[in-house]
Amino acid sequence: MQIRNGLRPMWWHGRFRGCGYRITAPREAILDVLSKSDKHLSAEDIYIKIHTHYPVIGLTTIYRTLDLLTNIGLIFKFDFGDGRARYELVKGPKGKTHHHHLICTNCNRIIDYTDFIDEEIKLLEQTEKKLLKKYNFKSTNKLIQFYGLCEKCQKMS
Amino acid sequence: MQIRNGLRPMWWHGRFRGCGYRITAPREAILDVLSKSDKHLSAEDIYIKIHTHYPVIGLTTIYRTLDLLTNIGLIFKFDFGDGRARYELVKGPKGKTHHHHLICTNCNRIIDYTDFIDEEIKLLEQTEKKLLKKYNFKSTNKLIQFYGLCEKCQKMS
DNA sequence: CTCTTACTGATAATGATTTTCATTCTTAAT
DNA sequence: ATTAAGAATGAAAATCATTATCAGTAAGAG
Known part of the structure; x- marks a missing residue:
């Protein structure tokens, strides 16, 4: 796998440079995984996916990069209650953005939904x-999640 | 401080018995703290509050009880992104229930709001x-949170 | 091409939460 | 009230995700 590809600037390169951050192989790899994979990846998920082709990368770097990306606003960080954070691209270049989550409190399955949104x-x-008016709170991001039982788990109980 | 008070059955005793759970001093103490304190207490917060008057109790029991109460549905468990879970009574006997949270991503302050709710x-x-119709997902609980900058932190940046 | 310093990875540290296990206490049945 | 069964407890050890340290590496401005 070719990690670096200086010839093809990615959509986020500008954003990166603008913030004074360097574009590095690990960062490319992580964003690559995030943009290709479905979603809800944990740090370790990402580590494993990358490690196969690019064994040099360390978990530390994954965490650092995810933190960075979260702060820049390129990815969302979620907590689904299973003890590890999960990450998700805010959107592809033009990609669809918003969806909310249904979280099964029994089997921990996550269902995305965009209906009725x-x-x-x-x-x-x-x-x-x-x-903003009342509390002068400047919201940059909002979260809606429904907790309950998915189809399977309802039948079992 | 008198922890047990068998003469005064609390509103949740029935609920407890119904589930086959025993009513014990630690559990009374924990629910007492939760119902008297404002909110958003972490396991350690509760531990400290109780420990003053009731040094016997262990952190382990706090965690176990909070878990139990969450499962029963007496308390909510929240993650505000500061690395520790926080808990809050679903409602007092007749108490007001719903409120949502504004979370300052800079100073981690939590603002409750019930307006416009x-x-x-x-x-x-x-x-x-x-x-329920579309996904056959039976929701028992929902969460709305706004992330952003509180008044103070806006001024600083 | 060189220099500055941001970035990286290995390792160790941290810190919240869980597990283990022997003991204690609640409570249903007597 | 007494007792027996097993649920609940607390101390200590174990987990496990995430963070801090630090010396070596490499991006990219000039």
Whole structure:
């Protein structure tokens, strides 16, 4: 696997340079994995995926990079209650953005859903404005999650 | 401090017995702290509060009990991103229930808000129904959080 | 091409949460 | 009230995700 590819600047390169961050092989690899994989990857998930082709990379770097990407706002960090953080690209170049999560509290399965989301977003944006007015809280990001039992786990109990 | 008070059955005793759980001094103490304190207590917070009057209790028991209470549905478990779980009574006997959280990603301050919440709840309940239909996902609990910068931290940056 | 210093990886450290296990206590049955 | 069964407890050890350290490496400005 060819990790670096200086000839093909990626969509996020500009963003990186703008912040004074360097573009490195590990960072490319991590963003590559995130953009190709489905989602909800933990640090270790990413480590394993990369390690196969690129054994040099250390877990430390994964964590550092994920932290960096979260701060820049390129990825979201989620907690689904299984004791490890999970990460997800905010969006591809033009990609679809918002989805919310259904979390099965029994088997820990995560279901993404984007249905019915438009009204939700509309409402949330209204709320955001009101929050800014009342609390002077400048929201940059919002989270909605439903906890409960997925189909399988309902049958079992 | 008198921990046990067999003469005064608490509102949750029935719930406990119904599930086959025993009513013990540590459990009373923990629920007492949770119901009296403001909110967002971590396991250690609770440990310290109780330990003053009741030095026998161990952190292990706190964790075990919080886990139990979460499973029963008496308390909520939150992750605000500071590396420790925080807990909060779902409601007092008649207490007000729902509020959502504003989380400052800089100083980690948590602001509760209950304003504008009625419309949100209405919408969420609609969504819940739809989720049940489409995914057969039986939601028992929902979470809304806004991440961003609080007043103070906006000024500093 | 060179120099500055941001980035990296190995290792050790941290710190919240869990597990283990022998002992204690609650409670249903007597 | 007494007792027996096993649920609950606490101390200590174990886990395990994440973070800090530090010396070596490499990105990229000039």
